[in-house]
Amino acid sequence: xxxxxxxxxxxIICGYLxxxxxxxxxxLEQITDPTKSNAISVEVxxxxxxxxxxxxxxxxxxxxxxxxxESSSSTSKTDASLNEQVQExxxxxxxxxxxxxxVAITFDKSLQLTQLVxxxxxxxxxxxxxxxxxxxxxxxxxVITETMGDVPLTILAVxxxxxxxxxxxxxxxxxxxxxxxxxxTTKDTLEIxxxx
Amino acid sequence: MQFLPGAPQVDHMKNVLRLKTTLLLLAVGLSIGILFALxxxxxxxxxxxxxxxxxxxxxxxxxxxADQADLKNSISTIRDEISKQQDSLKSTxxxxxGIVEQVxxxxxxxxxxxxxxxxxxxxxxxxxxKDVTIDSIVHAADLRDIVNVxxxxxxxxxxxxxxxxxxxxxxxxxxxxILVNNTKIANPFIIxxxxxxxxxxxxxxxxxNLKDILRRQKSNGLIYNVESSPxxxxxxxxxxxxxxxxxxxx
Numbered sequence: 111x112x113x114x115x116x117x118x119x120x121x122i123i124c125g126y127l128x129x130x131x132x133x134x135x136x137x138l139e140q141i142t143d144p145t146k147s148n149a150i151s152v153e154v155x156x157x158x159x160x161x162x163x164x165x166x167x168x169x170x171x172x173x174x175x176x177x178x179x180e181s182s183s184s185t186s187k188t189d190a191s192l193n194e195q196v197q198e199x200x201x202x203x204x205x206x207x208x209x210x211x212x213v214a215i216t217f218d219k220s221l222q223l224t225q226l227v228x229x230x231x232x233x234x235x236x237x238x239x240x241x242x243x244x245x246x247x248x249x250x251x252x253v254i255t256e257t258m259g260d261v262p263l264t265i266l267a268v269x270x271x272x273x274x275x276x277x278x279x280x281x282x283x284x285x286x287x288x289x290x291x292x293x294x295t296t297k298d299t300l301e302i303x304x305x306x
Numbered sequence: 307m308q309f310l311p312g313a314p315q316v317d318h319m320k321n322v323l324r325l326k327t328t329l330l331l332l333a334v335g336l337s338i339g340i341l342f343a344l345x346x347x348x349x350x351x352x353x354x355x356x357x358x359x360x361x362x363x364x365x366x367x368x369x370x371x372a373d374q375a376d377l378k379n380s381i382s383t384i385r386d387e388i389s390k391q392q393d394s395l396k397s398t399x400x401x402x403x404g405i406v407e408q409v410x411x412x413x414x415x416x417x418x419x420x421x422x423x424x425x426x427x428x429x430x431x432x433x434x435x436k437d438v439t440i441d442s443i444v445h446a447a448d449l450r451d452i453v454n455v456x457x458x459x460x461x462x463x464x465x466x467x468x469x470x471x472x473x474x475x476x477x478x479x480x481x482x483x484i485l486v487n488n489t490k491i492a493n494p495f496i497i498x499x500x501x502x503x504x505x506x507x508x509x510x511x512x513x514x515n516l517k518d519i520l521r522r523q524k525s526n527g528l529i530y531n532v533e534s535s536p537x538x539x540x541x542x543x544x545x546x547x548x549x550x551x552x553x554x555x556x
Binding site for chain 2: 210234250253
């Protein structure tokens with residue numbers, strides 16, 4: 111084999127290694143892209159939060175099921191278990207006045223419709239249990255209208271007061287995003303009206 | 307330098323050629339050595355691999371997604387079992403019939419039952435053109451706007467990619483991912499809604515409500531279709547409510 115052939119083979123190996131190096135570099139750049147990693151981190155955080163909620167729901171349902179089984183011979187126990195379920199469903203459907211800790215959010219300037227829709231959506235994502243806007247109860251099927259954002263504007267949200275307060279006011283949080291000078295104050299007791 | 311013809315000149319030429327080849331091979335050998343060194347570096351004493359945290363994140367995401375699906379399945383199963391138990395209670399204990407019926411009614415309102423009725427199927431999807439712009443793709447805000455318009459027509463039930471919307475549902479975006487009920491959904495987005503078909507169509511297509519979506523449909527190829535259907539199936543909510551801080555006022 112001539113010198114040129116040896117050189118040719120060596121160059122092929124060299125080219126292959128170079129290409130490999132460049133490819134690995136490209137892949138690494140993609141993998142270590144902070145935007146991609148950040149997106150997955152937030153997804154993981156949302157999954158953890160969501161799964162915790164699902165586990166709690168599963169526990170509640172298991173308790174409900176076993177109390178129904180145990181109480182099959184006792185009418186009073188059955189009624190108590192069913193009443194508990196009715197109460198929870200009434201909170202969710204807005205058919206009752208709700209009390210509990212939470213936050214009161216006030217605005218001095220009117221909010222646009224999209225800002226209000228985004229704020230209600232953010233409250234739900236944080237884990238709110240009941241909402242009212244200027245005394246109107248907001249449930250899943252409530253339409254948010256432009257006039258709801260008129261001042262004086264007070265939004266009451268029942269849920270974990272600290273989680274709600276900190277999530278609303280964190281840097282880059284919804285209050286900063288909607289860019290309106292709003293105030294969120296924690297409250298030990300709030301009262302949210304029913305839809306009726 | 308000038309060479310005279312003859313044997314010494316040929317020898318000299320050979321020497322120069324040999325030297326050139328040696329130098330070239332040396333350079334090539336050195337390059338290969340450097341490349342090998344880069345490829346097979348000695349392990350670091352500290353964690354330095356930037357790929358490991360990324361892979362760990364992806365693994366966590368995969369396992370948490372699987373957990374989510376399992377939990378949702380278990381919740382659906384146990385809700386069915388409870389409904390059956392309550393059904394049998396209705397017939398065995400006449401005194402509890404009223405309260406069981408109340409539970410059933412409230413479950414329908416809360417979105418805990420599947421609904422099959424006349425309605426609309428709305429498709430919202432990214433433009434298929436190669437030029438991706440902020441206006442040619444679907445945003446979580448678009449879905450929120452459509453949903454709000456639908457509630458305004460007194461729609462009875464809505465789902466997005468089979469995620470039922472209830473009082474605790476949110477539609478969020480994380481970079482280029484959309485989450486409904488903390489569950490990742492992907493393009494195309496299919497909104498199923500039960501309600502008054504003509505009222506809903508009018509609100510969705512008249513141009514009074516969803517101006518931005520209609521503009522992007524026309525100018526940027528955003529896909530937005532609204533179709534009537536005699537039977538739309540809106541799935542039951544399979545997530546959790548976790549009411550911990552609210553109490554019914556006595």
